[in-house]
Amino acid sequence: xxxxxxxxxxxxxxxxxxxxxxxxxxxxxxxxxxxxxxxxxxxxxxxxxxxxxxxxxxxxxxxxxxxxxxxxxxxxxxxxxxxxxxxxxxxxxxxxxxxxxxxxxxxxxxxxxxxxxxxxxxxxxxxxxxxxxxxxxxxxxxxxxxxxxxxxxxxxxxxxxxxxxxxxxxxxxxxxxxxxxxxxxxxxxxxxxxxxxxxxxxxxxxxxxxxxxxxxxxxxxxxxxxxxxxxxxxxxxxxxxxxxxxxxxxxxxxxxxxxxxxxxxxxxxxxxxxxxxxxxxxxxxxxxxxxxxxxxxxxxxxxxxxxxxxxxxxxxxxxxxxxxxxxxxxxxxxxxxxxxxxxxxxxxxxxxxxxxxxxxxxxxxxxxxxxxxxxxxxxxxxxxxxxxxxxxxxxxxxxxxxxxxxxxxxxxxxxxxxxxxxxxxxxxxxxxxxxxxxxxxxxxxxxxxxxxxxxxxxxxxxxxxxxxxxxxxxxxxxxxxxxxxx
RNA sequence: GCGGGUAUCGUCUAACGGUUAAGACAUCGGUUUGUGGUACCGAGAAUUAGGGUUCGAUUCCCUGUACUCGCCCCA
Numbered sequence: 108x109x110x111x112x113x114x115x116x117x118x119x120x121x122x123x124x125x126x127x128x129x130x131x132x133x134x135x136x137x138x139x140x141x142x143x144x145x146x147x148x149x150x151x152x153x154x155x156x157x158x159x160x161x162x163x164x165x166x167x168x169x170x171x172x173x174x175x176x177x178x179x180x181x182x183x184x185x186x187x188x189x190x191x192x193x194x195x196x197x198x199x200x201x202x203x204x205x206x207x208x209x210x211x212x213x214x215x216x217x218x219x220x221x222x223x224x225x226x227x228x229x230x231x232x233x234x235x236x237x238x239x240x241x242x243x244x245x246x247x248x249x250x251x252x253x254x255x256x257x258x259x260x261x262x263x264x265x266x267x268x269x270x271x272x273x274x275x276x277x278x279x280x281x282x283x284x285x286x287x288x289x290x291x292x293x294x295x296x297x298x299x300x301x302x303x304x305x306x307x308x309x310x311x312x313x314x315x316x317x318x319x320x321x322x323x324x325x326x327x328x329x330x331x332x333x334x335x336x337x338x339x340x341x342x343x344x345x346x347x348x349x350x351x352x353x354x355x356x357x358x359x360x361x362x363x364x365x366x367x368x369x370x371x372x373x374x375x376x377x378x379x380x381x382x383x384x385x386x387x388x389x390x391x392x393x394x395x396x397x398x399x400x401x402x403x404x405x406x407x408x409x410x411x412x413x414x415x416x417x418x419x420x421x422x423x424x425x426x427x428x429x430x431x432x433x434x435x436x437x438x439x440x441x442x443x444x445x446x447x448x449x450x451x452x453x454x455x456x457x458x459x460x461x462x463x464x465x466x467x468x469x470x471x472x473x474x475x476x477x478x479x480x481x482x483x484x485x486x487x488x489x490x491x492x493x494x495x496x497x498x499x500x501x502x503x504x505x506x507x508x509x510x511x512x513x514x515x516x517x518x519x520x521x522x523x524x525x526x527x528x529x530x531x532x533x534x535x536x537x538x539x540x541x542x543x544x545x546x547x548x549x550x551x552x553x554x555x556x557x558x559x560x561x562x563x564x565x566x567x568x569x570x571x572x573x574x575x576x577x578x579x580x581x582x583x584x585x586x587x588x589x590x591x592x593x
Numbered sequence: 594g595c596g597g598g599u600a601u602c603g604u605c606u607a608a609c610g611g612u613u614a615a616g617a618c619a620u621c622g623g624u625u626u627g628u629g630g631u632a633c634c635g636a637g638a639a640u641u642a643g644g645g646u647u648c649g650a651u652u653c654c655c656u657g658u659a660c661u662c663g664c665c666c667c668a
Contacts, residue, residue, distance in 0.1 A: 166659075221666050225594080243668090276666070277594075286668065355665075369666090420667065430668095444668060469668030497627060528627050536629040547627060561629075 170276065170284025181474045184485040188315045189269065189289050196308050198267035198291055203247035205271060209239040214456050215246040217422030219362045226274040240273035243421070244290040245449070245465055246456070252294055253458035262295030269470065281441065281472050288444075292465030294453070299396050301464055302427045302448060303403030309431055309466055310409055313443060316473060317482030318433055321443075323411035325404070325429040326386065327397040328365070328418065331451065333390035334425075338364060340383045348378045368416035384415040396426050419445060423452040427464065433476055441476065444468035490520040491582055493535035493543045497528050501546040508546065508556070508574075515575045517582075519544075535561065541585050542578055 167173070174182060193200065209229045216223050228240035241247055248266055251257075257264050269289040276284060291308060293301050306323060313321055328334060342364050349357060356367045356375050368379050389397060404411055411429075419428050428447035432440045446466020453461035477484065492512065496505040505523060512519045522534045528545065535543045545557040545566075556574050559566035560581055569577045 169659080226666080272668085274667075278660085279663090280661070282667075288668065366666095442668060467668065472668060495628085527622095529629080530622085532629045534629095543629085545628075549627090557628095559628075564629085566628085 168284075170278040172283060172285075178474065180484040180486065181477050181482075182470070183487075184482070185316055185470060185473055185477070186269070187485060188312060189267070192308060192311055192315065193267035193291065196265065196291075196304070198265040201248065201251060201266045201268050202270065203241075203244070203251050203268065205240055205273075206238050207241055207247050207250065209237045211246050211250055211456060212239055212242060215249065215421075215423055215452055216242070220420050220422055222274065222420060226276055228273045228275055242274050243272055244268050244270065244288055244467060245292060245423075245452070248290065248292050248465075249294075249452050249456055249458070249463075252461075253453065253456065258295065258459060258461065263293040263301060264295055265291070265293045267291055281469075281475055283471060287470040288467045289470055290465060290467045292463060294463040295461050296464075297450065297462035299400040299427070300403060302400045303407065305446070305464055305466055306404065306409065306411075306429060307407055309444065309446075309468065310407075312468065313431060313433070313473070316477055317480055318443075318473070318476045319480065320434045321410060322432045322434065323404075323409060323429055324414040324417050324432065325400070325411055325427065326414050326417035327389060327393060327400075327426050328385050328424060328428055328447075329389045329393045330425050333388060333393055334385070337383070337385050337388040340388060341365070341367075344382050345378065351375075351378050363422075365418045366420070369418050379416060386413070386415055393426055400427055419447060423449040423455065425450045429466070431468070435479065441472060442469070443472050443476065488518055490518040490538065491541045491585075492517055492519045492578060493531075493538060493540040494519050494521045495528060495531040495535065495543055495545045496523065497545070497547040498551070500548055500551040504546055504551050508544070512575070512578070515579075517575070517578055542581055544574070544578070
């Protein structure tokens with residue numbers, strides 16, 4: 108942002124604030140309440156906070172949240188696992204923009220889906236482009252695949268990506284308007300062994316972060332050819348039972364009849380139970396594909412069930428679809444991710460025919476599960492040395508001493524803003540460091556440092572040049588703390 | 594988008610319609626000027642916002658907001 112812009116902006120803010128405070132002042136005067144008497148002479152910070160909150164919003168927009176330092180060990184652990192496994196399975200990392208043209212999503216995910224019709228963060232830019240915050244990762248990956256001519260690479264082209272995705276949904280536990288997904292996609296291979304391999308990969312990720320009690324649900328929704336025939340059958344069936352369906356499903360009969368199978372209304376479940384199932388109406392090719400996938404899965408010994416009503420909300424899927432669920436002690440199920448084959452997506456958005464398969468994992472939900480099962484997590488290395496300073500001259504020296512320690516690989520904590528040695532030692536003690544280095548007026552003049560062993564309480568004064576060696580010597584004699592807790 | 598529940602210091606919890614809105618934990622400072630723990634002392638810190646009922650509202654009613662649960666949908 109240019110300086111001029113900043114100036115204009117801050118002017119506007121000031122103006123706005125003046126206006127607001129005027130309003131609130133007059134409103135308060137009008138009331139002449141006892142509360143004001145109470146407030147007289149005492150500036151209530153809460154009122155100030157409320158006012159600021161109103162003006163600049165001390166909260167992110169709905170459905171957005173902060174991932175605080177306390178959460179980060181879980182996220183680090185998850186990212187490490189993802190990075191390792193993507194490498195093992197030969198997936199190359201790719202990052203695509205958060206914003207794409209709206210049409211990309213409309214063409215790929217499909218009109219009539221909730222994601223596109225109701226949940227997209229779509230807007231028009233100043234330049235008049237119709238764009239949207241990505242509601243999922245696959246569309247952007249497909250676009251990048253075509254744009255960069257990845258079809259010339261040796262197949263399958265395996266891509267791994269993580270990042271935020273956006274859906275204008277009603278927030279709930281484990282559901283946010285901005286959430287993070289990890290996506291694995293393989294382009295250019297139609298063999299069902301890929302389907303099985305991706306499910307295996309998903310299983311490895313989920314179990315590697317310590318989540319147990321996983322179940323895969325798989326289904327085949329066929330190719331455009333057999334699905335069309337099946338869909339006709341289904342529509343005919345539901346049409347005959349139309350009066351027994353819920354209002355929503357009556358509409359779905361026109362727009363997206365497959366989704367009726369997914370409806371949670373009792374009466375619809377009853378009707379769906381007797382409906383023709385997609386697995387019974389697959390064409391030969393799709394049936395063979397599904398059958399061999401199941402054979403691979405049996406071979407892998409993965410916990411899976413066939414769920415004939417599994418449909419998924421994105422219309423680009425063909426043949427294989429699957430979801431990953433975890434269950435807790437109370438029998439509640441949590442959806443962790445899902446995916447499937449999308450053999451026609453690439454040509455739908457302008458590429459050559461490219462069979463492909465992929466899946467997404469909800470990282471927020473994985474973290475949630477990690478917390479629930481108390482999964483082991485990555486422990487950041489803790490500083491084992493504290494640097495304390497006393498007096499102006501020492502304070503000036505301390506920055507350089509600090510930098511020197513870090514350069515030598517000695518992770519050091521400090522609290523330079525504090526004045527008294529007492530309060531600094533208190534911090535050092537709380538941090539549980541093994542050594543505290545003290546520089547006072549005298550030491551600053553003599554070019555020395557006091558090295559205090561926090562365990563024994565003994566201390567010695569050493570010359571500047573010998574500082575690093577002396578510190579390392581004490582650290583080495585102490586028991587080395589493991590960085591990763593098992 | 595629809596329905597239910599909840600809302601007090603940073604966190605967790607108190608307060609028959611009348612209290613200076615209390616406590617614990619956490620934070621910061623101090624207990625003689627250059628040494629940690631404990632203890633002790635002190636400080637800052639809240640009624641989600643706006644209306645209404647009432648002599649008087651944290652408490653009762655309405656509206657907004659946020660969170661939360663279920664639905665819808667999804668990861």
